[in-house]
Amino acid sequence: MRYDKRADLYFAKGERYDPKLGKNVTDYVVLQLNVPCAHMPMSIEKVKTTFGEVDRDINIVHFNEKVPAFTHLTIKGKSYKVQKLVPHRRSVAYVEEVSPWN
Template structure:
């Protein structure tokens, strides 16, 4: 399998109330490494089986090595993806992602 794309993995946080400013602010996101990956679409049958909805546009990002850190988003070729499911295998990792508009 070719790992021709590059994914930047990011952990973003929800907004929290800041009593000093009186506003809801999101803490700065944590940017992890940019890693080689392979991205491919998930079939309609598998999407219906795993997620219960055929209309969702789910892709799979496969990483060559195991990635244990907690991430919420991935950026591939300037496109932002929300990580829906993080599957850790013995030697590699698969991320089921949905594109964020």
């Protein structure tokens, strides 16, 4: 497996009200930058067995080392939200693409 992509890991610290914007804003903490990873789409059969739905666009991100718990990540400018994190010796994250937050 080629770890040819780089991911930036973020953790959602909490939500607060911003009076200037007039809405709730989520604060993110950068955990690690430039973590090597392998990014690939998940098959429809595996999405069905893992999440119970077929219409979700889930991707798999493999890391070559154990990474800390995180809630969001970016790869090549695209933002993803973690749906499931498997923290073993080499961590695996199941992620879903979301609109950019920063």
